Amino acid sequence: MAKNGQTLVIGLGRFGRGVAETLGKLGHEVLGVDASARIVQACSTGMTHVVQADATDVEALRQLGAADFPTAVVAIGSDVQASILTTYTLVDLKIPRIWAKAITAEHGAILERVGAHRVIFPERDMGVRMAHSLVGRTIDYLEIDENFVLVETTAPREAAGKTLQDAGLRKRYRVTVVAIKRPGGRFTYATPDTVINAGDVLVIAGEPKSAELFADLD
Template sequence: MLNKLEIGVIGLGKFGFFVAQRLMELGHQVVGLDGNPDNVRRAQEALTQVYQGDATDKKVLEQLGFAEFNNVVVSVGSAMEASILICLHLKEIGVEKVWIKAISWEHEKVLRKIGADEVFFPERFGAHQVALQLTNPGLIEYMQFGQGVLMQKLTVDEWAGKALRDLDLTKKFRAQVVAVRKAGSPENDFTYLPSADDVLNKGDELVVIVQEEMLEKLKP
């Protein structure tokens, strides 16, 4: 890992705790804050440091050193007023990037107006993922950095015997192959960023980044 980050997570309920736990698994240091003693106890052995306190109190955030974090994630459930106040305080004490959970479009508007850098709706994103995976077998991920960009798994049939260079997928379908698993290989034995000269065989599995409207035109 090139950069080991120290990240603050405020709100250690289900979503906040899972985010914090995953950040730890990725090798980062995570400092958690929650007012619920049960949430604090659950997180103590999983995170770098955990505090019990009121995150809506600006002095608490300052005393616990949250001003020193470049990134702070805020997930305080349905407490709209609390999340707005926490976001305001974090920006005032100099946190560079605040990632915060919203519960409505109106909530998102307010958060952005007071300086939230990234606003997310876990339930909405999860529902969108399920719907897409249900209707697009092989979908790995709906990618948020572009409009309708998918990461899709495809199995080679008609493309057998051709090299990636010959297929010219980027020009024809605005698609890019990022990984290949040869037919008969172990399930997770992918070759990433394959050579354009690699020849495909029937049954090979491709991981492709493609715009959603082009997906049905791909006939591997």
């Protein structure tokens, strides 16, 4: 079944199942694999292709046609050894793009060492987002990389009634307002002539310290 744009997802816990089902909703073909018969049975109603197999066994993956997939996601959670062995097996099969979930920094370092092209830390990243959302006026926080973030926050009082150009937020706080949403409205792109009102929600972009400082304004 593997063609360009199709994805192999190994490990169908909450994270892996979420990845697989979302890709399916986006119109992608997904093959889900898990070692647990119970989990495979539970996923069979929400996924078109799901099989029970030991993903650490290279011959089992070959029989599933894993080598023909352009992308694989290793979503195995608490079993670190299985996660590493599965990633190594996928590398051995020369899959062009391998994403792997890690639960600790050490786990992530090993996954990178064995050949994962990208390592993700969903629990850590969600913890960072939640912590920032508990501080100041931050509603949501997304780290693009270590030097750049997107922050959803409410408009500070000092900017109310002013256009973005007059408020001078980029010059004063080194952040760029990307989008704005009126109460009860939808997000729209921000322009220099956009007027900021009390209660507006802004999406800002910038370096972490600058964005955090802006989100902490009264």
